Amino acid sequence: MNIVLLGAPGAGKGTQAQRLVEEFGVAHISTGDLLRAAVKAESKLGRAAKSYMDEGKLVPDKLVIDLVKDRLDSDDARRGFILDGFPRNTAQAVSLDSELSELGRSLDGALLVDVAPEVIVKRLSTRRTCRNCGYTGTEADVTCPRCGGEMYQRDDDKPETIQHRLDVYQSQTAPLVDYYRGHGILKSVDGDRPVDEVYADVKKVLGL
Ligand code: AP5
Numbered sequence: 001m002n003i004v005l006l007g008a009p010g011a012g013k014g015t016q017a018q019r020l021v022e023e024f025g026v027a028h029i030s031t032g033d034l035l036r037a038a039v040k041a042e043s044k045l046g047r048a049a050k051s052y053m054d055e056g057k058l059v060p061d062k063l064v065i066d067l068v069k070d071r072l073d074s075d076d077a078r079r080g081f082i083l084d085g086f087p088r089n090t091a092q093a094v095s096l097d098s099e100l101s102e103l104g105r106s107l108d109g110a111l112l113v114d115v116a117p118e119v120i121v122k123r124l125s126t127r128r129t130c131r132n133c134g135y136t137g138t139e140a141d142v143t144c145p146r147c148g149g150e151m152y153q154r155d156d157d158k159p160e161t162i163q164h165r166l167d168v169y170q171s172q173t174a175p176l177v178d179y180y181r182g183h184g185i186l187k188s189v190d191g192d193r194p195v196d197e198v199y200a201d202v203k204k205v206l207g208l
Contacts, residue, residue, distance in 0.1 A: 001020075001024060001026050001080040001081075001082075001108060001206070001208070002080055002081055002100075002105060002106065002107050002108050003020075003081070003082050003083065003107070003108060003109050003110070003111055003206065004083045004086075004087065004096075004107055004109070004110040004111070004180070005017060005082060005083065005084045005085075005110075005111055005113065006110055006111065006112045006113070006173070006176055006177060006180070007112055007113035007114065007115065007191060008115060008117065008120050008166060008169045008173075009120060009124060009162070009165045009166065009169060010115070010120040010121075010123040010124040010127065010162075011113040011114070011115040011120065011191050012113050012115065012123075012191045012195070012198060013084045013085065013113055014030060014032075014033075014084055014136050015136055015195055016113060016191075016195075016198060016199060016202050017030065017082045017084045018135075018136070019195075019199045019202075020082050020202070021082060024080070024208070025079070026076075026079060026080035026081055026082055027071075027074070027076040027077040027079070027080065027081040027082070028081075028082050028084060029068065029071050029072070029077065029081050029082065029083050029084065029086070030084040030085050031064055031067065031068065031083075031084075031085040031086040031088075032084070032085045033084075033134055034067055034071070035049045035053060035059060035064075035067075036053075036134075036154075039053065045063060045067070048060075048063060049063060053155070053156055054155050054156060054161070055161065055164065056156050056161040056162070056164035056165040056168060057164070057168060058088055058089065058168060058172060061089070061091050061092055061095070064086060064088070064092065065092060065095050065099075068083070068086050068096070068099075069099055072099060072100070072103065073103070083096075087176060088172060088173050088176075089172045089173060089175075089176070090175060090176065090179060093176055093179055093180075107183075107185055108185070108206075109185050109186075109187050109205075109206055110176070110180035110183075110185050110186050110187070111187045111188070111189065111202065111205065111206065112177055112186065112187070112188040112189070113189055113191040113198070113202075114188055114189065114190055114191055114192075115191040115192050116192065117166055119192050120162070120166060121159070121162055121163075121166075124157045124162045125157060125159060125162065126138050126139045127139075127153070127154070127157055128141055128151040128152065128153060129151065129152060129153075129154055130144035130146065130147065130149045130150070130151055131149055131150045131151070131152050132144060132147050132149025132150065133146055133147045133149055135147070135149075137151060187205040187206065188205070189201040189202055189205060
């Protein structure tokens with residue numbers, strides 16, 4: 001299973017990826033998680049990425065593409081992967097195609113989790129993330145239900161940044177829907193339903 005997840009910020013890509021990873025044991029490659037870990041570690045990459053992320057802008061392609069290349073080549077990703085948050089623009093999509101072709105692999109599907117912008121704003125302003133394991137929940141989760149860690153609000157989940165992220169999505173990432181439709185691998189689910197219902201549909205459209 002080699003899948004790309006598409007959808008606006010807060011559409012539920014990470015939530016659905018967590019389910020697929022738990023059930024099918026494939027690698028979850030989330031560029032947002034990898035970049036946040038780099039920021040936390042104050043690595044060279046993290047220092048370069050932080051200001052872009054805080055403002056809701058895309059981190060420069062070169063940094064993100066190198067990060068994904070390394071991860072795709074790791075042992076667990078060879079058994080299958082869910083790419084979450086990558087590609088984010090056409091240049092990244094073209095680079096992914098050529099990297100996979102070099103590795104003798106290809107995508108089985110690009111899955112759009114479709115949710116209207118007004119739902120997104122509410123979801124992101126109430127989202128909480130585990131500082132320890134990265135679990136995604138809501139403000140109802142005082143501690144992480146998975147590991148008991150501290151839940152916090154991401155810096156880019158503040159209202160002014162959310163709107164900017166949505167604008168960036170519309171201008172740079174939404175065109176990928178047509179890109180993958182043109183490649184004949186686009187699948188889509190209505191993400192504005194309870195998580196279990198969305199997940200059942202995800203498995204159905206992916207033939208799992
Ligand atoms: P990233 O971490 O990828 O953020 P994003 O795409 O904006 O996606 P989110 O993580 O915000 O949302 P999601 O769709 O995963 O939703 P979730 O499942 O959490 O990127 C962050 C930043 O990193 C970017 O702005 C950029 O700066 C940089 N970056 C990352 N990748 C990059 C790239 N390739 N190139 C350049 N820069 C890059 O759900 C959201 C909330 O809704 C949660 O609270 C969840 O519990 C809830 N929820 C989920 N599903 C449902 C449902 N069905 N019903 C009700 N609530 C739900």
